[in-house]
């Protein structure tokens with residue numbers, strides 16, 4: 001039997017960005033499983049400074065995909081989960097007033113970065129492909145009617161990929177090239 005680590009590492013290794021999605025739909029039950037995983041993401045003082053717009057409308061998906069800075073997508077995902085920044089709670093702002101000037105500014109985005117793996121890995125565990133897309137925020141806000149004080153900061157596309165994940169050799173830096181010992 002595989003250990004939890006082996007299962008997790010296999011998921012991490014097999015996931016890659018999907019650029020060509022098939023017509024196969026992500027079911028509501030699969031989507032709900034992916035959304036459930038989002039609830040368990042950690043966040044600064046449990047503030048969860050995010051909300052999600054689940055987009056299934058093909059016209060809106062097409063508009064959102066055209067807001068991205070870069071991307072060589074052959075076909076578009078079946079669903080997009082657009083992640084929108086929400087204000088962090090007062091206690092965190094108090095913390096920032098105690099001297100951590102950039103605390104709120106940086107943590108707003110760090111928290112968004114923390115929630116994305118829950119989405120893409122739970123999708124991967126269901127055999128569903130994913131892509132992360134950086135939109136021009138003001139354009140994506142406009143498409144989704146998000147007020148200007150909030151940011152549609154990142155989009156996560158979900159759908160079935162047309163190729164098996166192992167079709168392409170990928171280079172990832174070896175651990176030794178990433179790690180410094182004790183000091184930088």
Ligand SMILES: Cc1cc2nc3c(=O)[nH]c(=O)nc-3n(C[C@H](O)[C@H](O)[C@H](O)COP(=O)(O)O)c2cc1C
Pocket residue numbers: 015016017068069070071072132133134135
């Ligand atoms: C924060 C973030 C933003 C990204 N934005 C885009 C994007 O706008 N367009 C795109 O094609 N890929 C985007 N990607 C996907 C990366 O290009 C991709 O993860 C990287 O090339 C490594 O490939 P892999 O996901 O297959 O391991 C983004 C990834 C991350 C983590």
